[in-house]
Amino acid sequence: MKREIALFGAQCLRQACAQVAVVDDAIRALVADLFDSMQAAAGVGLAAPQIGVLKQVCVVDVTAHQPNHQPVVLINPKITGHEGEQIGEEGCLSFPDLYGDVKRYSWVEVEALGLDGQSFKTAGEGFYARALQHEIDHLDGKLFIDHLSPLKRQLMRGALRRLKKESQAKASVIY
Numbered sequence: 001m002k003r004e005i006a007l008f009g010a011q012c013l014r015q016a017c018a019q020v021a022v023v024d025d026a027i028r029a030l031v032a033d034l035f036d037s038m039q040a041a042a043g044v045g046l047a048a049p050q051i052g053v054l055k056q057v058c059v060v061d062v063t064a065h066q067p068n069h070q071p072v073v074l075i076n077p078k079i080t081g082h083e084g085e086q087i088g089e090e091g092c093l094s095f096p097d098l099y100g101d102v103k104r105y106s107w108v109e110v111e112a113l114g115l116d117g118q119s120f121k122t123a124g125e126g127f128y129a130r131a132l133q134h135e136i137d138h139l140d141g142k143l144f145i146d147h148l149s150p151l152k153r154q155l156m157r158g159a160l161r162r163l164k165k166e167s168q169a170k171a172s173v174i175y
């Protein structure tokens with residue numbers, strides 16, 4: 001089911017998420033909602049806190065950019081290896097129409113649980129590596145704007161303030 005995506009300013013985006021103890025039907029339903037909501041918004045990744053669920057679950061689908069990587073479900077993900085650096089433009093479904101250059105590792109290896117509850121590893125570079133790092137950040141309450149240069153953040157100030165207002169106006173309805 002498609003869920004409403006929280007906008008910058010919503011408290012759920014700034015919380016550290018709890019580890020998932022058991023991958024059960026509730027988690028599988030959450031993952032289905034994440035995919036539905038991400039696809040409806042034409043995103044390349046979505047994390048549970050963005051739909052108001054404070055659990056360490058996210059999905060990434062970069063097949064449009066890197067067809068060698070299948071859509072992936074990450075439960076309790078941890079970055080277990082990294083190499084190099086890349087700087088590239090990044091956005092986020094919680095910040096419609098806002099983009100900024102973010103420095104990330106150019107390659108990462110991530111260990112997580114899959115939908116079957118089994119541990120697995122996934123690794124990749126470029127856009128896929130960037131998407132993994134962005135989504136894992138969400139699970140710690142970290143957002144891409146935290147990585148921007150002070151100047152860029154300054155330039156975004158007005159837009160961020162408008163987003164915050166919009167999300168606070170919605171807050172009474174959604175959360």
Ligand code: NI
Pocket residue numbers: 091092093094134138
């Ligand atoms: Ni995001």
